[in-house]
Amino acid sequence: MTYRYSDGSTPVGLDVGTSRIVAAWPDETDYVYRSELNSFVALPGSKFTESVLRKENVPHTVRANEILVQGNESERFADLLGAESRRPMARGFLNPDEPESLTMIGELLRSLLGTASHARQKLFFSIPAAPAGAADTLTFHEATLRQMLSELGYDAKSVSEGLAVVYSELEGSNYTGIGISIGGGLCNVCMSYLAVPVISFSVPKAGDYIDASAAAVTNDMATRVRLIKESSFLFGGVQPEKTHQVIAVYYDDLIQSLVGAMKDVFTKSKSLPRLGRPIPLVISGGSTMPLGFRERFERAMQVAEFPVPISEIRLAGNPLTATAKGALIAALSEM
Ligand SMILES: Nc1ncnc2c1ncn2[C@@H]1O[C@H](COP(=O)(O)OP(=O)(O)OP(=O)(O)O)[C@@H](O)[C@H]1O
Ligand SMILES: [Mg+2]
Numbered sequence: 528m529t530y531r532y533s534d535g536s537t538p539v540g541l542d543v544g545t546s547r548i549v550a551a552w553p554d555e556t557d558y559v560y561r562s563e564l565n566s567f568v569a570l571p572g573s574k575f576t577e578s579v580l581r582k583e584n585v586p587h588t589v590r591a592n593e594i595l596v597q598g599n600e601s602e603r604f605a606d607l608l609g610a611e612s613r614r615p616m617a618r619g620f621l622n623p624d625e626p627e628s629l630t631m632i633g634e635l636l637r638s639l640l641g642t643a644s645h646a647r648q649k650l651f652f653s654i655p656a657a658p659a660g661a662a663d664t665l666t667f668h669e670a671t672l673r674q675m676l677s678e679l680g681y682d683a684k685s686v687s688e689g690l691a692v693v694y695s696e697l698e699g700s701n702y703t704g705i706g707i708s709i710g711g712g713l714c715n716v717c718m719s720y721l722a723v724p725v726i727s728f729s730v731p732k733a734g735d736y737i738d739a740s741a742a743a744v745t746n747d748m749a750t751r752v753r754l755i756k757e758s759s760f761l762f763g764g765v766q767p768e769k770t771h772q773v774i775a776v777y778y779d780d781l782i783q784s785l786v787g788a789m790k791d792v793f794t795k796s797k798s799l800p801r802l803g804r805p806i807p808l809v810i811s812g813g814s815t816m817p818l819g820f821r822e823r824f825e826r827a828m829q830v831a832e833f834p835v836p837i838s839e840i841r842l843a844g845n846p847l848t849a850t851a852k853g854a855l856i857a858a859l860s861e862m
Contacts, residue, residue, distance in 0.1 A: 529553040530862040532645035538862060539640065539681065540855025541652040542691070542848075543632075543672060545616045546711025546734065546813060550639050551851035558855060560848045563598035563639055566612040567631050568605045570594045586638040588630070595627065597635050605750050612750060618731045619655035619713040620668045633675050643680030649861060650681040651854040653688040656715050656727040659792060684857075689717025690724045691853030696809040696843050703802070705835075707785075708812040708850055711735050714785045718793075718806075718835075726796055730788045734814040737777040744773045762819030779823075781814070786827045794834050805836035811843035811850065 530553075531537055540551035540558075549562040563586065570576060572592040580587045580596065588595045596604055605612035615621065615628040615635075622628045643650075652672055657665050669685050676683035686694075692706030692715075702722035708715045711734040718726040737756065738749040745752065747770070756774050759767075766772040793799065810824060825840045843849040 534645050536644045536648055538649040538858035540851045540858055541650055542850035543652050544710050545619055548635055549848055549851040551855040558852055563635055564602055565616055566601045566614050567595050567597040568601045568612045570596055588634055597631055620664045647682045649858045650676055650683045651686045651858040653691050653850050653854050654685045655713055656687050656729045658731050659728045686854050686857045687727050688715040688850050689727050691850045692811045693717055693719040694856040695849040695853035700807050704807040707810045709733055709814040710812040728792055730785050732781050732784050740777045741773040745770050761817050762823050782824055782827045786831045790831050790833055805838035808837050808840045809843055811846045813847055815846045
C-alpha cells in the first residue's frame with residue numbers, strides 16, 4: 528500500500544540528469560515516471576508560435592524577442608533549425624558557461640513537478656558524486672537545486688546517483704553491491720554494503736563525450752550524432768556507416784576510462800570491506816542502452832582484473848528510470 532499524504536499526494540523521486548530530468552511517483556502497484564530532456568533552444572519571437580506552443584502544452588519561456596523552448600521538443604527544433612540545443616547542465620553539474628542555466632532548470636522542474644500540494648511533501652533528488660580529484664562544484668550544485676525545489680514547496684533532500692541505482696536494483700542482495708550509472712554527462716559509481724555507501728566517485732565522461740568527439744571527427748552536429756547513436760548503434764559485427772564506426776571507437780574509450788578509474792579507486796581504497804563473497808554489479812543509465820553494451824563492459828572488467836570479486840554484471844530493469852526510482856525509494860523509506 529502506497530504512502531499518501533492527507534490530500535492524496537505522495538513522496539517524489541527526482542533524477543536531475545545532464546541529459547534528462549526524470550520524476551517518479553508511486554501508484555497503487557508500481558511507479559509512474561515523467562521525463563523531459565534537460566535542454567532548450569531559442570526560437571525567433573512570434574505571437575503566433577507562442578499560441579501554438581501554448582495549445583500543444585510545450586514548455587517554453589517568452590522573452591523580449593525570442594521564445595525559449597524547453598524539454599522534449601527542444602531536440603526536434605534544434606535538428607530542424609540546424610542548431611545545437613543549449614544545455615543547463617554539463618558533465619553532471621549546473622553549467623557555468625550557460626547564462627540561462629538556472630532559469631531553464633527552474634522552469635523545467637516547475638513544469639514537470641508543479642508545486643507541492645502537501646505542506647511537507649518529501650522529495651529526494653539525485654546528485655553526482657564528486658569527480659575524483661576535481662574542484663568542488665558539488666556544494667553549489669546541490670544547494671541550488673535544493674533551494675529551487677523548496678521554492679516549489681517540497682521538503683527536498685539529495686541522494687547520490689550511484690546509491691540511488693543500488694536502492695533501485697539491489698534489493699535482492701540487501702543493498703550490497705556496486706551500482707553504476709552511465710548517463711549523458713558522467714558515470715557515477717557507488718559501492719554499498721548493506722545500504723551504506725562505502726566508495727562513491729564519478730568519471731566526467733559519458734554519452735555527451737561520445738557525441739561531441741564523434742561529431743568533431745565526422746564534421747557533423749553533436750545533436751545529429753546523438754540521434755544516430757540512439758536509433759541505430761549496436762556493438763559487434765560490421766558497423767554500417769562511418770558515424771557508427773566512430774561512435775564505437777569513443778564508446779570503447781568511455782568503457783576503458785570508466786573501468787580504469789574503477790580499478791584505480793578500488794585498488795587504492797583503504798575502506799574496502801573484506802566481504803568474503805563476490806558481490807553483484809548493476810549498470811544503468813541511457814548510455815547502457817545499445818545492444819551488446821553489457822557484454823562489452825563485462826569483457827573490459829575481466830581484462831582489467833578488477834580487484835573486487837563480482838558475482839554477476841547485470842543491466843538495470845529500466846536503465847532510463849532506475850535513478851529516479853531509487854530516489855523515490857529513498858523518499859518512501861523516510862515515511
Ligand atoms: N537507445 C540509446 N542508445 C544509446 N544511447 C542512448 C540511448 N538512449 C539514451 N542514450 C544516451 O544516454 C545518455 C543519457 O542518459 P541518462 O538519461 O541516463 O543521462 P542523465 O542522467 O541525464 O545524465 P547524467 O547522469 O550523466 O547527469 C545520452 O548520452 C543519450 O544519448
Ligand atoms: Mg543520470
